[in-house]
Amino acid sequence: MQTTLSEHAKRLPRAEEAESILRTCVHCGFCNATCPTYQLLGDELDGPRGRIYLIKQVLEGHHVTEKTQLHLDRCLSCRNCETTCPSGVDYHNLLDIGRAVVDDAVPRPLGERLLRQGLRAVVPNPTLFKTLVQLGQAFRPLLPESLAIKLPRVVHPAKARPTQQHARRVLMLEGCVQPGLSPNTNAATTRVLDRLGISVTPISQAGCCGAVDYHLNAQEAGLNRARRNIDAWWPSIESGAEAIVQTASGCGAFVKDYGHLLKDDPVYAAKAQRVSALTRDLVEVLRDEPLEKLGVESDLRLAFHCPCTLQHAQKLGGAVESVLTRLGFNLTAVPDGHLCCGSAGTYSLTQPELSRQLRDNKMNALESGKPQVIVTANIGCQTHLDSAGRTPVRHWIELVEEALH
The missing domain is CATH 3.40.50.1860 (Rossmann fold)
Structure with missing residues (x-):
C-alpha cells in the first residue's frame, strides 16, 4: 500500500515503523474473513483492512473524527487477522500507533475517560482488585446484573505451595486479577512444576505486565511497568532462572513483546530482549517435560x-x-x-x-x-x-x- 505521511506524522516516535507496516498491506481483504467484529457488523471499517485504511488516512493528515475512534475502539486486538494475512502485516503494532494518534486528536467524553481511568487504577492493583471482588461477592444481590455477572461464580481457594527447592528454578508473574478471581491457578502451577522437579521463585516486586495501561492508550505508563518488572526479575535471571512462566496468555503475549516495545530504550533494550526470550507460557514448559511422571x-x-x-x-x-x-x-x-x-x-x-x-x-x-x-x-x-x-x-x-x- 502506497502512503505519504504528513509532516506531523513523520515526527512521531514510531513513524518509520508505521509506514513500513502500511506498505506491507496489499489490501487483499483475507483478514476480514476471520475478523470477529467484521463478521458481526459487516462494516468494512470494522475489519482490519478498513481500520488500516483509516490509520493510513490519519497518518497522511486527513481529518480525524469520533467515528474513526469508534472503529478503532471496536477492534478486539485478537490478532486473528495476523494469522490469516498472507503478507505478514504487523497489524497490532500499527493499531497501537494509530490509536495513540487518534486519541491525541479526539478528546473522549467524560464517561469514557472516567471508565478508562478507573480500569487503569483498579485492574493493575492486585490487592485493591481482590478486595473489591470480595466486597462484590458479599453484596452480589445488591449489585446491578451487568456488574454482578463479572464476579466469579465460584472462587477455588489457593492450595498450599510446595516448599521444596529444586536445582531447576523458574520465575512466575503472579498477575493482577488472577489472584482475586482464580487464586488457585498459580498455586496449582507450582504444585505441578514441583512434581517435575522445577521450583518457582516468587518475585513480589514484579507487578502488572503493563498491558492494561498500554492498551487503554497510556502507553508510557505501560512501558514503565515493563521496566519495573525487568528490574525486579533481573537479579534472578542473572543467577540462573531458566524461564519466566506465564499462566495468563494475555500477560505472556505482552511480556514477549517487551523486546520490541523497548528496542529504542538505551537502558532497557538489551534487558527487555533477554526477558522476552526467557518468557514462556506454561504449556511451553510442560510440553517438553516427561508428563508420564x-x-x-x-x-x-x-x-x-x-x-x-x-x-x-x-x-x-x-x-x-x-x-x-x-x-x-x-x-x-x-x-x-x-x-x-x-x-x-x-x-x-x-x-x-x-x-x-x-x-x-x-x-x-x-x-x-x-x-x-x-x-x-x-x-x-x-x-x-x-x-x-x-x-x-x-x-x-x-x-x-x-x-x-
Whole structure:
C-alpha cells in the first residue's frame, strides 16, 4: 500500500515503523474473513483492512473524527487477522500507533475517560482488585446484573505451595486479577512444576505486565511497568532462572513483546530482549517435560478454549490440547476455535454489547460437544466465558493438578 505521511506524522516516535507496516498491506481483504467484529457488523471499517485504511488516512493528515475512534475502539486486538494475512502485516503494532494518534486528536467524553481511568487504577492493583471482588461477592444481590455477572461464580481457594527447592528454578508473574478471581491457578502451577522437579521463585516486586495501561492508550505508563518488572526479575535471571512462566496468555503475549516495545530504550533494550526470550507460557514448559511422571488420572470430558493471545499472538494453537491429550483427558471438538470470545482485556467493559455477542457464540461452540468443564489459558477469557452462567470454566492447569496421584 502506497502512503505519504504528513509532516506531523513523520515526527512521531514510531513513524518509520508505521509506514513500513502500511506498505506491507496489499489490501487483499483475507483478514476480514476471520475478523470477529467484521463478521458481526459487516462494516468494512470494522475489519482490519478498513481500520488500516483509516490509520493510513490519519497518518497522511486527513481529518480525524469520533467515528474513526469508534472503529478503532471496536477492534478486539485478537490478532486473528495476523494469522490469516498472507503478507505478514504487523497489524497490532500499527493499531497501537494509530490509536495513540487518534486519541491525541479526539478528546473522549467524560464517561469514557472516567471508565478508562478507573480500569487503569483498579485492574493493575492486585490487592485493591481482590478486595473489591470480595466486597462484590458479599453484596452480589445488591449489585446491578451487568456488574454482578463479572464476579466469579465460584472462587477455588489457593492450595498450599510446595516448599521444596529444586536445582531447576523458574520465575512466575503472579498477575493482577488472577489472584482475586482464580487464586488457585498459580498455586496449582507450582504444585505441578514441583512434581517435575522445577521450583518457582516468587518475585513480589514484579507487578502488572503493563498491558492494561498500554492498551487503554497510556502507553508510557505501560512501558514503565515493563521496566519495573525487568528490574525486579533481573537479579534472578542473572543467577540462573531458566524461564519466566506465564499462566495468563494475555500477560505472556505482552511480556514477549517487551523486546520490541523497548528496542529504542538505551537502558532497557538489551534487558527487555533477554526477558522476552526467557518468557514462556506454561504449556511451553510442560510440553517438553516427561508428563508420564505426573501420574494424571481423569475421565473428565473437557472443551478447551484457546485464547487469541495464545494462538494468534504466541502462535501456540494446539499446544495445550496436545498436552491434555497426552495426560489422558477426553477433549471435545470445538468449531470455529480461531474466533475471539469477546473478553480481550478490558473490552467486555468498554464494548459490552459486542463482547456479549461474541461470548455467547463462543459458548455455543464450546458446548456443542457437551463437555463437563470448559478450560482455557487466560484469566480474562475464563471470567468472561464463565459469566454466561452455563458450563463451568476454569484454567486447564487446575484440572491437571486435581488429577495428580
